Amino acid sequence: MEKIEHYRTCIETLLERESRYQSQREDVESQLFFDPVRHHYQVMWVGWQGLKRVYHTVMHFDIREDKIWIQQNTTDLDVGEALVEMGVPKEDIFLGLHPPYKRPYTGYGDSVTNS
Amino acid sequence: MEKIEHYRTCIETLLERESRYQSQREDVESQLFFDPVRHHYQVMWVGWQGLKRVYHTVMHFDIREDKIWIQQNTTDLDVGEALVEMGVPKEDIFLGLHPPYKRPYTGYGDSVTNS
Numbered sequence: 001m002e003k004i005e006h007y008r009t010c011i012e013t014l015l016e017r018e019s020r021y022q023s024q025r026e027d028v029e030s031q032l033f034f035d036p037v038r039h040h041y042q043v044m045w046v047g048w049q050g051l052k053r054v055y056h057t058v059m060h061f062d063i064r065e066d067k068i069w070i071q072q073n074t075t076d077l078d079v080g081e082a083l084v085e086m087g088v089p090k091e092d093i094f095l096g097l098h099p100p101y102k103r104p105y106t107g108y109g110d111s112v113t114n115s
Numbered sequence: 116m117e118k119i120e121h122y123r124t125c126i127e128t129l130l131e132r133e134s135r136y137q138s139q140r141e142d143v144e145s146q147l148f149f150d151p152v153r154h155h156y157q158v159m160w161v162g163w164q165g166l167k168r169v170y171h172t173v174m175h176f177d178i179r180e181d182k183i184w185i186q187q188n189t190t191d192l193d194v195g196e197a198l199v200e201m202g203v204p205k206e207d208i209f210l211g212l213h214p215p216y217k218r219p220y221t222g223y224g225d226s227v228t229n230s
Contacts, residue, residue, distance in 0.1 A: 027215070031177070033148040033155050040148050046175075046186055051214050055187065057172075060161075062146070071161055072170065099166055100142070 004039075007068050010086040011041045011061045014079060018059050019043045028054045039063035042072070062096070067109060069096040080108055119154075122183050125201040126156045126176045129194060133174050134158045143169045154178035157187070177211070182224060184211040195223055 028047030143162030157175035
């Protein structure tokens with residue numbers, strides 16, 4: 001349980017940092033979603049740039065059975081590395097944004113053999 | 116405050132109902148995000164269909180200053196109408212998924228004059 005709390009804090013720190021990059025477009029906001037009950041966490045851009053809809057997830061993490069899953073990352077930050085620097089072991093990080101067959105070759109958690 | 120609680124219940128009911136449509140693809144899950152602190156609520160599909168990433172928001176609502184904002188809806192349900200049937204007045208529903216200039220003509224909340 002302590003481990004999950006630590007992982008949650010790491011995730012929330014990364015997302016809060018990302019959400020501080022406020023858009024210069026007044027009709028676009030960064031939205032933080034923290035759901036500690038279902039363990040889904042993300043930051044989105046939502047709004048309008050003139051007639052163009054701005055709507056996408058910037059960064060998204062889940063916690064599943066004591067592991068962190070990276071589901072989305074459209075930034076240039078290496079979020080896996082950032083989590084490792086915060087003390088999360090590589091084998092507890094799963095790259096959901098890579099197809100399952102690739103995961104054994106990423107150096108991160110291997111959904112085939114670890115879960 | 117009671118009004119916000121009611122709106123939150125309406126939103127959660129619609130999202131929970133939507134999330135019950137389980138994917139037949141075993142590698143795709145429906146993810147509910149309920150963040151009652153920041154008042155962002157959504158359901159997403161997340162996973163893999165073979166080598167193809169499945170990653171999109173199905174339905175998304177925000178509550179802002181006592182109003183419900185519909186930010187995304189990729190279903191064939193008329194969610195505005197569904198909210199009205201649950202007792203939400205039309206003027207308290209804002210169609211964030213339509214560009215601002217269109218909103219005065221939708222019959223729903225008009226961000227130009229109401230907010």
